[in-house]
Amino acid sequence: MKELRALESVIDEVVRPQAVVVDRDGEFPRKAIDALAEAGFLGLVSATDVGGGGGGLAEAVAVVERLGAACGSTAMVVLMHYAAVAVVEAYGAEETRREIAAGRHLTTLAFSEAGSRSHFWVPLGTAAEADGSVRLDARKSWVTSADEADSYVWSSRSLGADGAMTLWLVPAATAGLRPAGGFDGMGLRGNASRPITADGALVPAEAALGADGAGLDIALERALPWFLVLSSAFCAGLMRSTVDEAVAHLTSARLDHLGQTLAEQPVVRLEIARMRLAADGVSALLADTLTALGTGRDDAMVRVLEAKAVAAEAAIDVTDRAMKACGGAAFRKELGIERSFRDARAARVMAPTTDTLLDFIGRVTCGQPLFGDA
Template structure:
């Protein structure tokens, strides 16, 4: 077990302790996030030379799954932060890296993500609002309808059209420190699930220095393909998997305990069928996640790009499959638990919260968009073969 995984395992009960209150109050899980920062986990992906834990995407997947067994909102706050860190590590210039990475590692500097935009919705690879040159700097004015942890972030990575004359597909990724930006919350977060993520609507207005553009101006697509999409899809999938595993373990523990309700008799064949189906969903999600994780890691270690069609299909498929399979697993456990264990807010196992939280998985980057992209690539690629 790596250090990071051992730390996450120790902290998981802290997250679990605060999860219900974060959900009930749609409140940012301050205590849980503070515990992750103080333990250094915000710097999981920061290279050792900048003081970080020097982790890779395998560590990200392992830690995310453990944390999400305690609180999915906290795990996603952390996973989305790590997704931003990966982009900084791999694509920022040295000046921004040496400014940000030691702070992420030592202070737990928290990076939020701004990609969604009202006029273009979720589409990741386009932007409407343009960076406006102002002397040597860049003016950023951005509506940001959903920013996880936006009220509490120390900085933002924001997608912007590269300039006033640039095409919508000519996107730059720009960093702003909180003290460089006037950040106003314009919509509260009162969602069905993932309530602790405080994914509020914001307007952001500030001025970035030119070295705060990450990668080439207009070059966001390369960052998305190399870093943001694979890191995001793997980390989110791991989070959803961790929650589904935690739910199944808790249900099994209840069934095996003295407190098992008579409606959940372990002698019931139907109960075993339902447990098996939940386990099969989780096995398939975990197995495919491991396969894609290993392929991405192999490519990274050997310096190969990730932009061939078959791997792109798999990186999109892992997100779609894990979002559906983990939600299905918890749905089956709700059915197994019935009206008292499955459907009550104060049940012994918080299946009702897991169900609401996991309902977001197909929306948090719309599966419809990804399935459309997979279909387009399949027209060119056919059935493909596993590596």
């Protein structure tokens, strides 16, 4: 596929060379994002009638999986962009959609808040009418690309309608928004996930993405499936590169006194097989999830929930096994495995967290509602 060849060359020429400094210094991968924009990948999932690539979730999966294998931070920035674009494409203004399609506009999700933490379905931030505008006040706790994005798909309480949430497209330049602190994370060190405070930030009423009070349904229908499936793709890519790198090391590291490599030791081969089982299992579940969504299968929603829950835990398992199997070489930075080990820990705690997904899957399986008392 022509687009994937173009992606591979951006990865080889820009993303991978920048990956070391992104992780070491916690630097936002600006060059990589600009190169991806230039090659059409920020506009990939925008509709063709606004100048975009017309791609869907399957195309986004292919991109995020490859980026996940090369630089977790770059992959996370693009993942959040695609999840936000899924909402903007359905409810945003045409002018903004055209800017995104042309690769001139990076967006992201601003859902998590200091008060409700990972329970993004309960925003505590407010929206209030103010002289024909809307005043937003909130303490967002984690926003990927916080001071690098051009806009945020922002959740608040409703203006007054029934319903827990309203969504807004908030330009990053809005007065009253303040990204706080830096981001010195254990993993995904270049994704610029910082808190943002809104203190009387004014946006026009037209900034609403969908009807007042309808935000939770929109987030669940549009942003969440993209976020969950792309998180699975992110983990799949990270696991693939980890297994490849571990195998390359284990098939070349020699036990000279035995005249054999580490990979020729049965116990080491078991670890390689366990890593491969976990990684292949995630890829198979991801492919089935895309099929379930594409064909409207009854179990599509459960598959979407499962895709991230399984992938997040598998990525932790695979990178932990790679650290053990590759020993001292993995402990030092001479292999990329310790970075993957750190990056892999994010998906489990990104909302919906693994425990929340398990609760949702249990509820669906037992015919109980997703939210509230079962």
